[in-house]
Amino acid sequence: MVSTSALIHGEQWHLLEHDPAEHPVVLQLGGNDPRELARCAGFASAAGFDEINLNVGCPSSRVQEASIGACLMKTPEVVAECIDSMRDSTAAPVTVKCRLGVDDLDTSEFLERFIDAVEAAGCTRLYIHARKALLSGLSPAQNRSVPPLQPWRVRQVKDKYPHLEIVINGGITTSAEAMDHLEWADGVMIGRAAYQTPGLLSEIERHLIDPDFHPDLWEIFTAYRAYMQEQLHRGVALRHLIRPALSLTAGLKGARRYRRMLSDADRLRSNSIDVFDEAFEVFFRQAA
8 A cells, every 4th residue: 555645745656666567456545635546546547557446444553543544434425535536537447445344333234335435436346355444452463363254244245236346355365265255256355375375376376277387486486586686776675575585485395494594684785686596596405
């Protein structure tokens, strides 16, 4: 999520930068001012983003202080006005990510009133985290685990609004779970599980597209190395580039030593790709 204030007043080129390999790519905005959101949607559209998403699901206290994120679910008319304004400034789809509700406002009637408002404003795709948000007393991490998951309620939304695209999110950690949801949902949104165990995406691709799909790990490392090299030349810190690569070897022989080598803060400060080269050479030697 990128806040409208950061995009308007910060390093816009950096916040909107993305690699062609990422398409189709979505920019998620955090904001509550229709004019600012419209302006930022225009920036995103000009930068080539394929979809603009409004975050109405983040429960962090810092986000709440700015009156954005999950607390906006309490004012569906404001969200509707934001969507309407954003749609006027971009031809890309404008979508919403939300929760089932907030605090005690988590009835089906409350959620349907919210959906009716955003649909009337022209939103036809919703990403629904299958639990409510508690706006006080919990950290963002606790808000991803303490409120119970209720995926059946997202399915009820799809049953009631079959003409809308409903994408389910929250607690999906296996390909089997993803495929079960795809029996009725228009899509499945996977966040941390994809980051922590990227092999999960390969499993899902085997289910959905090609049963013989088994990506070559050496090719993945080589391709990512080329990307890292390019980004290092552009001034990106090595520690940021290493982070997504830490989980590539999850569950494989030699993974622990590989992660340990790539987690050496002193060596990462060198900003040299040699750190990555040595780690993946050691990994492949152990895995052989």
